[in-house]
Amino acid sequence: MVGERRKLVFSDSSNLQSLRSGQSGTKDLWHGRFHSGHGAKEIVAEFGLAPMGSSGSDGQTYLTVAGTDTEVIHQSPTGLSDIANGFSYRKIRHSINSNTAIEWSCKVEDYARPFSLSIWEVGDAPVDTADGAIDPGIGLYSPITDDQHSGIYQAHWNLWKHNAAFAHWWSKDTDTPQSLASNVYTNVWDLTTTGNPATTAPGFYIHSLYHDRVNHDVDYVFAVKGAMQSGVPTGSAQIVDTSGTTIAEITGIDTTDQWWTTTFTRAAANSQFVAVQIKAPVIGTLDVDAVSIYEYLA
Numbered sequence: 093m094v095g096e097r098r099k100l101v102f103s104d105s106s107n108l109q110s111l112r113s114g115q116s117g118t119k120d121l122w123h124g125r126f127h128s129g130h131g132a133k134e135i136v137a138e139f140g141l142a143p144m145g146s147s148g149s150d151g152q153t154y155l156t157v158a159g160t161d162t163e164v165i166h167q168s169p170t171g172l173s174d175i176a177n178g179f180s181y182r183k184i185r186h187s188i189n190s191n192t193a194i195e196w197s198c199k200v201e202d203y204a205r206p207f208s209l210s211i212w213e214v215g216d217a218p219v220d221t222a223d224g225a226i227d228p229g230i231g232l233y234s235p236i237t238d239d240q241h242s243g244i245y246q247a248h249w250n251l252w253k254h255n256a257a258f259a260h261w262w263s264k265d266t267d268t269p270q271s272l273a274s275n276v277y278t279n280v281w282d283l284t285t286t287g288n289p290a291t292t293a294p295g296f297y298i299h300s301l302y303h304d305r306v307n308h309d310v311d312y313v314f315a316v317k318g319a320m321q322s323g324v325p326t327g328s329a330q331i332v333d334t335s336g337t338t339i340a341e342i343t344g345i346d347t348t349d350q351w352w353t354t355t356f357t358r359a360a361a362n363s364q365f366v367a368v369q370i371k372a373p374v375i376g377t378l379d380v381d382a383v384s385i386y387e388y389l390a
Contacts (some may be wrong), residue, residue: 098212101126101194101258105208106265107138114144114151114203119267121198122209123382125315125351127256132190133216138183139198140208141167151204155184155211156197162186169206188213195351208229232338256388258311260296262368263382269318270370273377277330277369282378285367288336294366300360303387309357311389314340315322318370318380325373329380331356333366355388 102124106112128135137155144151144167151167157253163184197292198209262281263271272278279285281294289295316329327345329352330338340356358364372378 097255098214099129100210100212101135102263103210104263104265107209108207109209111142111205112266114201114205115200115267118199118201120368120381121200121206121265121267122263123195123197123260123317124263125193125195125317125382126213126258126383126386127313127388128132128188128192128213129215129256130188131191131215132204132213134184134185134187134214135196135211136185136214137196137198137209137211139165139206141165141180141205142205143166144203144205145177150202152201153182153204153206154199154201154247155186156199157186157188158195161199164286165204180217185389186388190216207257241335256313256386259298259385260368260389261382261384269379269381271321271377271379272370272372275372275374276387277328277332277371280329280368280370280383284340286369288334289332289367289369290334291365293367295365297363297365298385299363300358301363303360309359310387311355311357312340313353313355313386313388314342315351315353315384315385316342316345316368316370316380317349317351317382317384318378320345320347320372321377321379322347323373323376325376327373327376328371329383330369330371331366331385332369333364339366349379351384 148170153165154161167183174280184255200206201330270280270283272283276286279294285293303310314331320327328341328343330341332338340354342354345352368383370378370380
């Protein structure tokens with residue numbers, strides 16, 4: 093049985109009409125978090141790369157996974173590197189463990205200019221060969237035993253629990269986070285909207301219809317990457333619906349820049365409009381780089 097061969101875990105593109113210039117030094121751009129499925133073997137990251145211009149001599153774009161740099165893509169104004177100095181697309185492949193929380197980011201150096209990024213998970217090749225003898229007691233019309241039923245049930249149960257289908261992802265495409273110095277919950281995207289989100293405000297729909305199983309709701313992970321700039325008070329993040337009901341909340345975000353997580357469940361339904369809001373303490377500023385919400389049951 094093949095669980096899943098491909099799963100998109102992130103996709104984003106900068107506005108080409110106002111594409112950022114390359115920058116000196118080292119910068120962290122996109123960030124993401126997902127849970128790899130059963131049988132996952134690797135992730136593939138495809139970068140769109142814009143011309144560097146005349147600055148820099150060895151532009152470098154990395155995919156960083158769990159704090160470790162993977163393969164690097166080089167750019168240069170003269171084109172004497174991995175790619176010519178024009179608009180190009182390049183892929184980086186990286187092995188991962190299955191059924192594991194994966195945290196990644198994009199790092200650039202020396203005026204490299206990635207403008208888009210898509211990342212997808214690739215499953216291991218299914219086992220379709222056999223080198224043993226066939227049990228002579230099994231024929232064409234032999235019944236499936238209880239033990240085999242149990243094995244099939246467990247396999248499907250694991251796939252349902254750990255498929256980790258995405259509900260939403262968002263990340264800044266620059267090294268400047270969203271910063272909020274207000275102790276009122278405020279929309280993370282526009283840093284303006286407060287209160288119950290209307291469907292015209294920045295937000296998204298959680299679609300969970302047919303995602304449940306018998307007698308079980310749909311389980312989610314809510315993750316936010318961020319940190320307080322300084323001080324002892326801590327920040328918070330929440331998912332809220334149009335009625336003002338808090339669906340999930342993360343509290344205690346301190347000065348440690350990391351992914352902060354919590355879990356929540358939702359009944360299977362057609363869809364529900366929600367927004368992500370963040371809040372700083374009375375004194376202090378909360379920085380947020382990215383948000384990730386996906387289905388997963390431990």
